[in-house]
Amino acid sequence: GQQVMQIPQYQHVQEGEDFTTYCNSSTTLSNIQWYKQRPGGHPVFLIQLVKSGEVKKQKRLTFQFGEAKKNSSLHITATQTTDVGTYSCASNTGKLIFGQGTTLQVKP
Amino acid sequence: GAVVSQHPSRVICKSGTSVKIECRSLDFQATTMFWYRQFPKKSLMLMATSNEGSKATYEQGVEKDKFLINHASLTLSTLTVTSAHPEDSSFYICSAPIGSNQPQHFGDGTRLSIL
Numbered sequence: 001g002q003q004v005m006q007i008p009q010y011q012h013v014q015e016g017e018d019f020t021t022y023c024n025s026s027t028t029l030s031n032i033q034w035y036k037q038r039p040g041g042h043p044v045f046l047i048q049l050v051k052s053g054e055v056k057k058q059k060r061l062t063f064q065f066g067e068a069k070k071n072s073s074l075h076i077t078a079t080q081t082t083d084v085g086t087y088s089c090a091s092n093t094g095k096l097i098f099g100q101g102t103t104l105q106v107k108p
Numbered sequence: 109g110a111v112v113s114q115h116p117s118r119v120i121c122k123s124g125t126s127v128k129i130e131c132r133s134l135d136f137q138a139t140t141m142f143w144y145r146q147f148p149k150k151s152l153m154l155m156a157t158s159n160e161g162s163k164a165t166y167e168q169g170v171e172k173d174k175f176l177i178n179h180a181s182l183t184l185s186t187l188t189v190t191s192a193h194p195e196d197s198s199f200y201i202c203s204a205p206i207g208s209n210q211p212q213h214f215g216d217g218t219r220l221s222i223l
Contacts, residue, residue: 006151033211042201043152045211088151095142096203096212101151 004029004091006099014107019076021102023089031092032072034063037101038085046074048092079106111136112204114215121192122223128188129218131158131202137182138204142212143175146199158185158202192222 006023013019023032031050035043047056049065049072056063062075072089088101113132121127131141141158156177157165164177174196176188189196201217 031209042214042217043203043212045213048211092209094209095154095157096152097154098152103149 004032004089004097004099006089006102008102009100010103010105012105012107013079015081016078019079019083019104021074021087021089021104023072023099025070025091028069029072029091030069032065033090033092033096034072034074035088035090035098036085037088041085043088046087076104079104081106081108111206111213112202112215114202114218116218117216118219118221120221120223123193124191125222126188126190127192127220128186129200129202129220131185131187131204131215133183133204136204136206138185139182141179141185141202141204143177143185143187144201144203146201146217152201155187158187160185189220192220194222196220197222 004023004025033048034046036046037043047063052069053067054065060077064073074087076083084106086101086103089099090096111134113134115130119127139160143155144152145155146152154167155170158177158179160179160182166172179185197220199217199219203212203214205212
């Protein structure tokens, strides 16, 4: 079945540094969604990308969907301690198939 | 406010006990709901798709007789972990989309601990 690989698994940054997580698929994705999960919490929807080469921004977060619709990235500019959590991409084919997630730790 | 309600939030019970977890959609009808399991420091793994009025669709490797799913109404799906054992201890979480191809809204999850 469809799989989405996500790297890195963990990332520790100093507050103010940037952060990026990447998702890759061997097959073309119809769309990709991004979720954030705080420790002990449930995933919260961030955004959905549908179009080839699409770029969307939410304040300090920038989401990209590759031209071939096989990869996606999430970039956070100038991280803050409130950004701590696990960021996961998910392929939506009627059901969500999650990547492994990247757990972000931010040192104040 | 929450759009998907999941209960209970935490269960601790003895090995051999069956545990029922409820997932309710609030203020919308969900013909489809999803059940996931998450082990510590691991990603969400889809267990099954719960379909209102019909049988659930299970992912490969998930025992349907072990994890019973019932979706008897448009707002309620239940997952029953039958004869639970310590290896079933995990974080179980449900989700539902408000519409087709819409983002999933997740319940708060149920932390299951089997002694």
